Amino acid sequence: MIGLFDSGVxxxxxxxxxxxxxxxxxxxxxxxxxxxxxxxxxxQVVASYGLQAARxxxxxxxxxxxxxxxxxxxxxxxxxxxxYPSMPVFNVITPAVEVAARVSSHxxxxxxxxxxxxxxxxxxxxxAVHGRYQVTAQAAPLLVPLVEExxxxxxxxxxxxxxxxxxxxxxxxxxxxxxxxxxxLLKPLIASRISRRVRVVDPAxxxxxxxxxxxxxxxxxxSTLSKGESRLYVTDLTPHTETIARSWLKRTIxxxxxxxx
Amino acid sequence: MIGLFDSGVxxxxxxxxxxxxxxxxxxxxxxxxxxxxxxxxxxQVVASYGLQAARxxxxxxxxxxxxxxxxxxxxxxxxxxxxYPSMPVFNVITPAVEVAARVSSHxxxxxxxxxxxxxxxxxxxxxAVHGRYQVTAQAAPLLVPLVEExxxxxxxxxxxxxxxxxxxxxxxxxxxxxxxxxxxLLKPLIASRISRRVRVVDPAxxxxxxxxxxxxxxxxxxSTLSKGESRLYVTDLTPHTETIARSWLKRTIxxxxxxxx
Numbered sequence: 001m002i003g004l005f006d007s008g009v010x011x012x013x014x015x016x017x018x019x020x021x022x023x024x025x026x027x028x029x030x031x032x033x034x035x036x037x038x039x040x041x042x043x044q045v046v047a048s049y050g051l052q053a054a055r056x057x058x059x060x061x062x063x064x065x066x067x068x069x070x071x072x073x074x075x076x077x078x079x080x081x082x083x084y085p086s087m088p089v090f091n092v093i094t095p096a097v098e099v100a101a102r103v104s105s106h107x108x109x110x111x112x113x114x115x116x117x118x119x120x121x122x123x124x125x126x127x128a129v130h131g132r133y134q135v136t137a138q139a140a141p142l143l144v145p146l147v148e149e150x151x152x153x154x155x156x157x158x159x160x161x162x163x164x165x166x167x168x169x170x171x172x173x174x175x176x177x178x179x180x181x182x183x184x185l186l187k188p189l190i191a192s193r194i195s196r197r198v199r200v201v202d203p204a205x206x207x208x209x210x211x212x213x214x215x216x217x218x219x220x221x222x223s224t225l226s227k228g229e230s231r232l233y234v235t236d237l238t239p240h241t242e243t244i245a246r247s248w249l250k251r252t253i254x255x256x257x258x259x260x261x
Numbered sequence: 262m263i264g265l266f267d268s269g270v271x272x273x274x275x276x277x278x279x280x281x282x283x284x285x286x287x288x289x290x291x292x293x294x295x296x297x298x299x300x301x302x303x304x305q306v307v308a309s310y311g312l313q314a315a316r317x318x319x320x321x322x323x324x325x326x327x328x329x330x331x332x333x334x335x336x337x338x339x340x341x342x343x344x345y346p347s348m349p350v351f352n353v354i355t356p357a358v359e360v361a362a363r364v365s366s367h368x369x370x371x372x373x374x375x376x377x378x379x380x381x382x383x384x385x386x387x388x389a390v391h392g393r394y395q396v397t398a399q400a401a402p403l404l405v406p407l408v409e410e411x412x413x414x415x416x417x418x419x420x421x422x423x424x425x426x427x428x429x430x431x432x433x434x435x436x437x438x439x440x441x442x443x444x445x446l447l448k449p450l451i452a453s454r455i456s457r458r459v460r461v462v463d464p465a466x467x468x469x470x471x472x473x474x475x476x477x478x479x480x481x482x483x484s485t486l487s488k489g490e491s492r493l494y495v496t497d498l499t500p501h502t503e504t505i506a507r508s509w510l511k512r513t514i515x516x517x518x519x520x521x522x
Binding site: 044145235240 | 405410499
């Protein structure tokens, strides 16, 4: 199975992209809703949560992992790769960096992410491998609760998005990466508030494409992955969580509550 | 020692009130910053986190507990009282209910709290003991991140506060309880946006007064409580957490990181 995890339900935006491109595969999803969000937490805590999530998915049969959380992808990947050295581990940053590097016309890339992701400096490090890029990174922590409240098109959200876009406008970025699983839900609002020349990169899509490509190139692994039903697990389950998950996936789903202890 | 805990640093607003009234006592504080916030989580998860926090404080020497979290006070008190039947356990709701019942001129009380607190219906149940009250409860989840970002006086915050105040205005409440430890930091902004006739109740102050009174009435317990230095523990420590804690307490403090596992 392909196992995906996130700090909460945000990673369902990644699951959705993966399911769209690879509908035949059985997906295993874990959202750590009992400890969500991760974005303001320390690298140590985020890495230890990420490792617990990976362990849960591997124990349930995952043979390919997708770290569907930008924050864990930024600060927790090493711990997972060390724990599972022979496991293919995908993350939502590497594919997004590759897309950004390719589409950026003037090498001025903006990254909107969580506080922990921005503090990690990972986009600067990874883009440097591709060439000289001027990277403007801005934490946008308020967008997560706004999205979770469903305030996708409220005037208050528009004002706050405008506030967070200011440094990107000042830096005249030509590419903007939405480096938090919640932000793509605000993509229409964000896109309408920056220049049409700015390419907006959604890591979920980039990750699904990278995974699809890898499975094509690795048919022996792909053939061992089970097909059929997917299962969605959360560490805490509330009516609000179910409502969000259903509205994002636009279909009826069953969330099962599990404990990581 | 007097042990206080909250889901994060919000409970420091309660600690501050307690320290102001009872400066001689040594306080032990725990903020569960590794799993914050609790407000959108399920009663089961919140209750289990509350119990873990209580256990930590008791193991470190607390002989009186103050549940400085409105959400745990709403859904997790029973578990703590059952685990520690002979321990005096204070919470931030009972004292606030008593104040609200007393000051409410027309028995129309508003309660602004977390989603979990509002769903619990605790204010309705406890106010009913005091008489017939019309209770308007409204969850205001976005105020927590706004306060944590330090957006205390931004136009965006004003608009969102206005949004959350609407049902209270419509119900013509005469009393408004700020039933989340973060909200009192927005008290000036809230007070300036509702009628001057509305009494705004801060549970932190009510709780500190109740604790002070109890210690006066129970000198034998009070005399056993240690005096002197206080200690502040958090389950995760980031520069942002330290900045918030310092700005709220308006002094230099030391936060120690601990694990509840």
